[in-house]
Amino acid sequence: xxxxxxxxxxxxxxxxxxxxxxxxxxxxxxxxxxxxxxxxxxxxxxxxxxxxxxxxxxxxxxxxxxxxxxxxxxxxxxxxxxxxxxxxxxxxxxxxxxxxxxxxxxxxxxxxxxxxxxxxxxxxxxxxxxxxxxxxxxxxxxxxxxxxxxxxxxxxxxxxxxxxxxxxxxxxxxxxxxxxxxxxxxxxxxxxxxxxxxxxxxxxxxxxxxxxxxxxxxxxxxxxxxxxxxxxxxxxxxxxxxxxxxxxxxxxxxxxxxxxxxxxxxxxxxxxxxxxxxxxxxxxxxxxxxxxxxxxxxxxxxxx
Numbered sequence: 001x002x003x004x005x006x007x008x009x010x011x012x013x014x015x016x017x018x019x020x021x022x023x024x025x026x027x028x029x030x031x032x033x034x035x036x037x038x039x040x041x042x043x044x045x046x047x048x049x050x051x052x053x054x055x056x057x058x059x060x061x062x063x064x065x066x067x068x069x070x071x072x073x074x075x076x077x078x079x080x081x082x083x084x085x086x087x088x089x090x091x092x093x094x095x096x097x098x099x100x101x102x103x104x105x106x107x108x109x110x111x112x113x114x115x116x117x118x119x120x121x122x123x124x125x126x127x128x129x130x131x132x133x134x135x136x137x138x139x140x141x142x143x144x145x146x147x148x149x150x151x152x153x154x155x156x157x158x159x160x161x162x163x164x165x166x167x168x169x170x171x172x173x174x175x176x177x178x179x180x181x182x183x184x185x186x187x188x189x190x191x192x193x194x195x196x197x198x199x200x201x202x203x204x205x206x207x208x209x210x211x212x213x214x215x216x217x218x219x220x221x222x223x224x225x226x227x228x229x230x231x232x233x234x235x236x237x238x239x240x241x242x243x244x245x246x247x248x249x250x251x252x253x254x255x256x257x258x259x260x261x262x263x264x265x266x267x268x269x270x271x272x273x274x275x276x277x278x279x280x281x282x283x284x285x286x287x288x289x290x291x292x293x294x295x296x297x298x299x300x301x302x303x304x
Contacts, residue, residue: 006068
């Protein structure tokens with residue numbers, strides 16, 4: 001694993017032209033002992049303690065960064081050389097998204113068999129690292145990597161780490177800034193993540209059935225039914241149907257929308273982003289489409 005090759009860019013995120021290539025072993029040595037990184041990291045910490053957050057962030061964005069997914073010719077998703085893909089995923093656990101988390105204990109949890117490198121978060125509060133994927137478990141395509149990681153790997157990592165992870169780090173060309181951490185963890189014998197359905201097609205869709213209860217406790221049973229829907233399986237049309245039916249049984253829209261946010265698929269977020277943005281605000285405010293769920297279901301031909 002230590003000889004796998006990633007890509008290095010220098011002088012900040014505005015530089016998209018490749019500077020050089022770097023192995024995992026070289027990355028580990030740089031994080032642990034490179035004097036320039038140590039000075040830079042101390043400067044970021046100092047600015048944070050002084051409350052100069054904007055200045056700190058601007059400085060961080062000028063730092064050298066890597067992407068260890070493989071060898072790039074330029075910094076964008078399409079420029080990763082397909083045959084160089086390292087079967088790796090970068091992940092990011094920020095303290096601000098996990099305020100009640102004991103990070104001293106989390107470190108031990110995250111040092112699981114799939115973690116190759118683990119070090120401090122760029123914010124100074126949190127953890128970030130790389131985990132191995134099972135090689136050739138799916139057909140690698142640059143344009144599908146982000147969606148596949150969110151749909152299949154992200155739920156697994158959040159479950160085993162018991163933490164909320166930043167989905168932005170799964171982007172194939174996302175910068176991974178170089179900062180100093182003398183306590184960086186490494187495991188060159190890391191075993192790949194195997195407990196996920198890598199092979200499932202991204203467009204696979206199982207029907208979501210709307211339960212039609214006959215007794216008086218509709219709302220409670222409806223919420224319980226929604227909680228059984230698997231993570232990441234809801235599509236845009238499903239949300240409309242489920243929310244509209246909630247209106248018909250007088251269920252609190254805020255309660256329902258909070259549940260559905262965690263169930264909606266990454267594909268819907270990617271390809272229906274504009275529609276979702278327009279839809280979500282009125283739904284949270286309790287303003288629903290002016291049609292019956294039953295009519296919509298019949299019109300769509302759905303077997304609900």
